[in-house]
Amino acid sequence: MWAAGRRWGQRERALLWGVLLAAWEATWGQLRYSVPEEMPKGSFVGDVAKDLGLQLSALGDSSVRILDKGRKQYFALHGKSGHLVTAERIDREQLCRLVDKCVLRCEVIVGGEMQVYGIEVEITDINDNAPSFREEETELRMSETTAPSSRFPLAEAHDLDSGTNSVQSYELSGDEHFSLAVQAGPDGDKRPELVLAKALDREEAAFHELVLRVSDGGEPARTGTARIRVAVLDANDNAPVFSQAEYTVRVPEDLPVGSTLVTVTATDADEGLNGHVRYTFHKISGRASEIFHLNSETGEISLKDDMDFEELSSHDLEVQARDGGGLLDRATVAITVTDVNDNAPELTVSSALSEISEDSLPGTVVALLHVQDQDSGAKGESTT
Template sequence: MASMRITARRGRWQALFVILCLFKLSSVTGQARYSVPEEQAEGSFVGNIARDLGLDVARLISGKARIITKGSRQYVDLNRDKGTLVIKERIDREELCGKTTPCSFSFEVILENPIQLYRVTVEVTDINDNSPSFPKDEINLKIVESAALGTRFTLVSADDPDVGVNDIQKYNLKPSDNFKLEVQSQPNGGTFIEMVLQNPLDREKVETHTLVLIASDGGEPHRSGTVRIHITVLDANDNAPVCSQPVYKADVKENSPEGTVVTTVSANDPDKGVNGEVTYSVPHISKDAKQLFEVNVKTGEIKVAGKLDFEKSKTYQLNVQASDHGGFSDTCKVIIQIMDENDNLPTIQLMSFSNSIAEDSPPGTTIAVLNVDDEDSDGNGVVKCSINSDVPFKIE
């Protein structure tokens, strides 16, 4: 009977000792940061991870060092025998980050016996591998011959997936006999391009004009894209549409279904008949926004046309153009704010786990490494971790 009490007591102490080992989860032991250009060939050198973390190659091998990534893509591979990181698969900066800069991805290097965790961040720098491009090859405008000097005509801007100096740096309009070009930077990083009439048109002398709009980047070598502008000069139309307000602001929840009305823009044209009929369009719109919003040509009503995601973009700006059939137009800005919804579940990833430990392991020994993530933003993305209250384990 006494022997049974001693055995039970020893079992309780062993259980308590194992529990104490869980009280402290080790944090990241060290960090390393590297920078590589995009589009590097497979096997290209990234960095000497062993040297930069102060580890021996033998430790990498004995600790079964391996890379833990958050997603399904692993762009970098670990060469244990050499203690180096190399490119595992092609990295396209535009695919990875879009217009976000600086662009980087992170992963962990984990070793066992004992468990050590290192954070590695790799910045991907841009190369000039994309040319500016316009949504269309041609733009057709109809402009009344009586248009006043200074009349503005909105032009579609080009798109270049590259960033920084490799992005679009300037626009040129050729020839510039009757029109000059004005380019304005937008708060969201885009550009608003207008062609301004600086010399009067005369339909009886010249009925059509052809111009070329050129977008150029600043990379090496320089890349450019063009769009041809065909102008048909019409007889007089006395009035241009005027938007009811220059800026519209609207909020929409990210889980709003397709067809949800965001807002409605309107413009007035004092002209009668066909010259007073106003139509609405968005001549320049990003690829992402084009898939998410649509404008009714006749009513100016803007609706949700795709799946919104607050985590991808919080704000969109649409430059809605109100045009009459005489060639006049006015542009109003529509700023759409996406409201976050708690639509993502926290995810738990077990990165390492010791299912058995020695009975003489000291308190604070790391038993498991977990990665917990929630794609939501702000308060909706805050995650609290806990375990059962009836067991003496602790998570840090």
């Protein structure tokens, strides 16, 4: 029993030595090649027979085969020439998207000699991909009060290629308000930033159109572009301005109630609430406030009661225009009421005599007549 256990231990040791020897031989016989990606099927990779010192007759043995690591076979071995060739077109970006160094491993098994040779083939990158942005169009929103030198991170470009064939530089074109800065990330990646070089003015330009261009380091270089639209947000930096500092109007006193006398107008270069103007009376007499109405949205001044020239022939008003941010402007409105013939003359007779003698001389005053007309000018003149 002890002898059988001893013999089994010897077999295990012999098997272990065989495995170690095979591993040592595979390591000693390992080959390394390099081939660019996208080479056509059948492209030369390496002379296996020469590099391993094998006779072509051994390679011609039917027991010689090549096994790729993984399910798919990317290489083939020509027994007559001893050359390792590509079995199909190899796309490095498809195989090794997340690694910088793309290496495929396979084994050549020489059955007659019981040898296993490891082969590593590095798939080198070619510049077959252009850098690109995930979003071809981007909109940024900036207040017109943004301080110059402010920075805004931009989306980075991506390139499936590696090394110098990947992203190398960025350029910005557009206008003088913006420039470009490129920062280095922790992994050496390049991170573009938009820099405000000149103060914005929404009233001058509400939008700025920019183009960000990225280039790789290939020969020739490949490029990609993204359009950047900067929308300038309004700040309340403009006050309303009346079209006239003083409005003068003449209206007849018999103008019907509801009639529009004059429309005051103020404009504001801002937008939204900052550009919305409302009108109010700033100075107005008590009687005028009963006669005139001001539309706060349109600036129309209309009649809400009858005017009377004989009561008041002129009105001086002050109107205020205020925007949503509290900025304002003021203008005066002078309304002159013109007279119309709306009053009949009034006759007053007065006499100090209760009776007149029949022998009174011609020219004797018997009565005093007084005619009065509240109208003015010719309208107030009367004849007897």
